[in-house]
Amino acid sequence: MAIDWQAFWLTLQLAITVSAILLILGLPIAYWISFSRRRWKFLVEAVVALPIVLPPTVLGFYVLVALGPRSPFGRWWIALTGHTLAFTFSGLVIGSILYSLPFAVQPFAASFSGVDRKLIAASATLGASPLRTFVRVIAPLSVPGLITGTALSFAHTMGEFGVVLMVGGNIPGVTRTVSIDIFDRVQASDYAGANETSLLLLAFSFAVLAIVYGVNRKAWVIGPVK
Amino acid sequence: MHIRKDDLDTMRQLRSTFIAACLLLATAPGWAQGEKKSSSELVVAAAADLSVALQEIAKGYEKKTGVNLKLSFGASGALTQQIQNGAPFDLFFSADMDYPRQLISAGDADRATLYQYAVGKLVLWVPADSPLDVEHQGMNVLLDPSVKKIAIANPQHAPYGRAAVASLKHAGVYDRVADRLVLGENISQAAQFAESGNAQVGFVALAHAVAPSMRGKGKYWEVPADFYPALAQGVVVLSHSQHKKEAADFLTYIKSKETGSLLQKYGFILP
Amino acid sequence: MPDPPTDEGTAIAVSSLPAPEDKSTGPVLDVQFRKTFAAQATQFLLEVEFQAAPGFTILFGASGAGKTTLLDCVAGLTRPESGRIAIGGRILFDAAQRIDLPVENRRLGYVFQDLALFPHLTVKQNVQYGLAHLPQQERDAQAFAILEAFRITHLAQRYSREISGGESQRTALARTLVTDPALLLLDEPLAALDAATKARIIDDLRKWNQAHRIPILYVTHSREEVFALGERVLVLDAGRILAQGTPHEVIRAPQQETVAQLVGFENIFDAVVDAVRPERGTMMCKITGPGSPQNGGALLLETPLVRGGVGSALRVGIRSGDILLATAIPVGLSARNILPGRIAALEQHDVIVTARVKCRVEMEVHLTLAARDSLQLEVGREVWLVIKTHSCHLMQR
Numbered sequence: 001m002a003i004d005w006q007a008f009w010l011t012l013q014l015a016i017t018v019s020a021i022l023l024i025l026g027l028p029i030a031y032w033i034s035f036s037r038r039r040w041k042f043l044v045e046a047v048v049a050l051p052i053v054l055p056p057t058v059l060g061f062y063v064l065v066a067l068g069p070r071s072p073f074g075r076w077w078i079a080l081t082g083h084t085l086a087f088t089f090s091g092l093v094i095g096s097i098l099y100s101l102p103f104a105v106q107p108f109a110a111s112f113s114g115v116d117r118k119l120i121a122a123s124a125t126l127g128a129s130p131l132r133t134f135v136r137v138i139a140p141l142s143v144p145g146l147i148t149g150t151a152l153s154f155a156h157t158m159g160e161f162g163v164v165l166m167v168g169g170n171i172p173g174v175t176r177t178v179s180i181d182i183f184d185r186v187q188a189s190d191y192a193g194a195n196e197t198s199l200l201l202l203a204f205s206f207a208v209l210a211i212v213y214g215v216n217r218k219a220w221v222i223g224p225v226k
Numbered sequence: 227m228h229i230r231k232d233d234l235d236t237m238r239q240l241r242s243t244f245i246a247a248c249l250l251l252a253t254a255p256g257w258a259q260g261e262k263k264s265s266s267e268l269v270v271a272a273a274a275d276l277s278v279a280l281q282e283i284a285k286g287y288e289k290k291t292g293v294n295l296k297l298s299f300g301a302s303g304a305l306t307q308q309i310q311n312g313a314p315f316d317l318f319f320s321a322d323m324d325y326p327r328q329l330i331s332a333g334d335a336d337r338a339t340l341y342q343y344a345v346g347k348l349v350l351w352v353p354a355d356s357p358l359d360v361e362h363q364g365m366n367v368l369l370d371p372s373v374k375k376i377a378i379a380n381p382q383h384a385p386y387g388r389a390a391v392a393s394l395k396h397a398g399v400y401d402r403v404a405d406r407l408v409l410g411e412n413i414s415q416a417a418q419f420a421e422s423g424n425a426q427v428g429f430v431a432l433a434h435a436v437a438p439s440m441r442g443k444g445k446y447w448e449v450p451a452d453f454y455p456a457l458a459q460g461v462v463v464l465s466h467s468q469h470k471k472e473a474a475d476f477l478t479y480i481k482s483k484e485t486g487s488l489l490q491k492y493g494f495i496l497p
Numbered sequence: 498m499p500d501p502p503t504d505e506g507t508a509i510a511v512s513s514l515p516a517p518e519d520k521s522t523g524p525v526l527d528v529q530f531r532k533t534f535a536a537q538a539t540q541f542l543l544e545v546e547f548q549a550a551p552g553f554t555i556l557f558g559a560s561g562a563g564k565t566t567l568l569d570c571v572a573g574l575t576r577p578e579s580g581r582i583a584i585g586g587r588i589l590f591d592a593a594q595r596i597d598l599p600v601e602n603r604r605l606g607y608v609f610q611d612l613a614l615f616p617h618l619t620v621k622q623n624v625q626y627g628l629a630h631l632p633q634q635e636r637d638a639q640a641f642a643i644l645e646a647f648r649i650t651h652l653a654q655r656y657s658r659e660i661s662g663g664e665s666q667r668t669a670l671a672r673t674l675v676t677d678p679a680l681l682l683l684d685e686p687l688a689a690l691d692a693a694t695k696a697r698i699i700d701d702l703r704k705w706n707q708a709h710r711i712p713i714l715y716v717t718h719s720r721e722e723v724f725a726l727g728e729r730v731l732v733l734d735a736g737r738i739l740a741q742g743t744p745h746e747v748i749r750a751p752q753q754e755t756v757a758q759l760v761g762f763e764n765i766f767d768a769v770v771d772a773v774r775p776e777r778g779t780m781m782c783k784i785t786g787p788g789s790p791q792n793g794g795a796l797l798l799e800t801p802l803v804r805g806g807v808g809s810a811l812r813v814g815i816r817s818g819d820i821l822l823a824t825a826i827p828v829g830l831s832a833r834n835i836l837p838g839r840i841a842a843l844e845q846h847d848v849i850v851t852a853r854v855k856c857r858v859e860m861e862v863h864l865t866l867a868a869r870d871s872l873q874l875e876v877g878r879e880v881w882l883v884i885k886t887h888s889c890h891l892m893q894r
Contacts, residue, residue, distance in 0.1 A: 024719075116613070118609055118611060118613040119601070119615060120615050121572075121574050121607075121609070121613070122607070122609060122613035122615075123615075123626070124574075124599075124600035124601045125572060125574075125600055125601075125605060125606065125673075126601075126606075126608040126626050126627035126672070126673070126676060127601050127602075127604070127627050127629075127676060128601055128626070128627075128629070128631075129601055130601075130631070136626070137615060140617050141616070205646060
């Protein structure tokens with residue numbers, strides 16, 4: 001079979017790592033966006049939404065140059081880890097986290113906002129701290145949104161191309177993801193191989209999304225019931 | 227059926243909007259038509275190592291003849307793919323002779339117009355502040371422990387990448403450095419990896435190293451010509467071009483002494 | 498003694514009368530603040546100052562008067578612009594000293610109008626929610642104790658969407674009370690319940706209140722609940738307290754008209770049960786009120802039968818619109834109360850004529866202009882008042 005399983009496995013690892021990190025990282029950001037009443041909240045929302053509209057080349061450019069070995073951040077990173085951001089799996093992870101951030105945070109925030117405020121107030125009057133209210137009331141009632149956000153960031157990372165192309169360096173087993181593999185095959189006129197790999201990626205992504213949306217159909221009855 | 231007056235108004239409004247939209251879309255081909263090439267325009271595909279040199283050549287040509295040149299740079303292999311799939315180029319400057327020949331056999335290029343316009347040179351390049359003494363050590367710097375990443379163009383579709391691999395094998399160090407190679411999509415991206423410092427050293431085109439933007443930013447060592455098959459670079463006019471005459475005129479200009487000295491300035495060797 | 502027929506507007510038949518106000522122990526809630534709030538597309542200023550001793554303090558007023566906002570401010574869910582809220586010396590909010598205790602630290606209980614039961618937790622889990630700081634066994638013990646007290650133990654494993662309105666109410670109360678709050682806020686907790694359920698829940702609340710003496714702010718716009726529970730009433734209208742005191746005092750407040758409109762009866766009298774006639778479904782009450790003579794024959798009214806034997810002290814309310822006026826003694830009527838009297842005053846407001854008639858007590862009667870003219874009524878005229886048995890509404894005193 002012409003499929004490069006190493007590239008597929010690498011892409012899977014990348015997607016799982018990124019969506020797991022975004023689940024943890026995205027929760028506090030989404031919480032703040034949902035519940036903060038600061039006047040400059042809209043600026044934060046705009047920053048979070050940026051990766052949706054910016055081309056991946058912008059992100060790639062910044063990882064390569066602005067966060068490169070010549071920059072203060074780059075030097076600190078090299079001192080910390082011993083290598084650059086570019087050409088490494090961790091570099092891809094960081095780039096992908098930024099790139100898929102809104103795909104996690106926006107569904108999270110939307111589901112938090114959908115929780116009836118009276119329930120949150122009730123929890124507070126019963127003596128629960130904001131953290132406990134979040135864990136015992138807000139999060140359980142937001143599970144559909146959490147699942148959606150995690151699934152979207154997973155699928156989005158599976159299909160990532162632009163950032164990887166710019167900063168990956170195409171190293172087999174490290175940064176040669178499935179999307180790069182397909183691109184290379186097309187350029188080398190290996191249309192058969194490109195087709196097989198593309199179909200595999202298509203089928204896999206579709207299966208993941210179908211399962212998630214199918215499981216998500218049953219939603220909690222949100223809100224107080226008389 | 228009795229229709230209420232406000233429904234009727236809404237329907238009328240929708241209908242006029244719909245008609246207006248149709249008219250607008252009908253003129254859409256006209257927009258593209260507006261872009262239609264006037265007879266004084268050429269679209270040129272060129273290998274990435276020409277990115278600086280060809281710009282200068284084009285500017286001179288435009289001043290002389292008034293013909294507008296649109297340049298697209300990329301890896302020779304990538305461009306070949308695009309041309310085979312119908313990309314509307316008039317001329318193709320490759321970094322080797324094989325890709326043009328490939329196009330000729332496929333019927334996408336005119337055999338009679340094939341011309342070797344230059345021989346490219348491969349160099350090993352490090353940033354100016356690098357502790358590596360590449361000018362005297364040459365390939366030996368690759369064995370220095372501080373070299374974590376070596377940038378080359380992707381050998382699958384870039385002639386300079388193939389040349390780099392050949393050089394490494396010739397020097398007997400390929401196996402030792404293979405796991406430290408990072409592949410740029412084309413020779414320009416490889417140069418960028420090295421120039422930004424993300425790769426400690428890179429195999430780049432001499433044309434890049436001496437270009438105004440990179441000159442003085444780094445040190446380099448010319449890889450001896452016998453380390454790799456010569457980078458004979460060929461240009462060809464494409465079969466589907468609508469401006470064969472203008473393309474031929476430009477080719478004549480390429481063969482002129484003026485262009486020759488310009489190419490030499492950029493480190494190319496004239497055939 | 499059979500229970501009287503109950504319908505909207507009649508008294509709530511409770512099994513016991515309220516205990517005499519116990520001012521001895523327990524912290525006092527001290528409230529004074531200002532808050533701008535929006536209600537029904539207009540902005541109101543809520544400005545209040547009052548104290549609530551342990552026991553029931555009713556917050557009474559129409560919708561939009563600011564009752565819920567007041568509770569929210571005391572709870573800490575909304576911040577007033579200025580003022581001070583303290584309970585038993587413990588400061589919850591003080592604008593001048595920049596103190597604003599977060600909600601979860603105020604140790605209060607709040608039962609919301611729509612209950613806000615957690616839909617993803619069972620009844621037992623809901624009730625245990627506020628007890629997280631206790632060890633498992635203790636938590637279970639206390640939860641079961643209060644589930645028993647409110648008679649909802651059999652619902653422990655059910656979810657809120659599976660239980661009835663009354664059961665939800667009791668769950669919400671249990672959940673709040675089990676945390677042993679220092680202050681209890683109830684926002685129209687009985688609104689959508691039938692009278693029988695209301696009566697039982699009020700009994701439960703009273704029993705609990707006797708055991709735990711804490712201030713309870715109870716919001717309602719139901720007059721019946723005021724009289725059933727009211728140790729103290731604060732009448733709220735457009736963000737201000739119009740009157741405060743016992744229900745008895747509030748009725749006699751200077752702004753009689755507004756309060757009367759809120760309360761719904763223009764005529765309210767003290768009554769003592771004189772005789773009961775269970776076979777007829779009625780009883781005789783001796784009426785006293787403003788304008789009643791100190792001596793002489795008492796006014797006796799035949800009223801519907803309610804619980805409470807001879808000698809029970811009650812109150813009777815009669816709407817001005819329910820009283821008929823006759824210029825000659827009427828015969829052959831079904832009404833049981835026909836009282837002779839004399840017109841003491843006649844006033845016209847728009848198309849209503851208000852007649853004050855002295856008949857041992859002073860009654861206010863509403864008539865149409867046409868009636869006044871065709872009967873040729875004038876001050877001093879002798880008339881008869883006709884009042885049906887069921888127009889006499891009995892309330893707790």
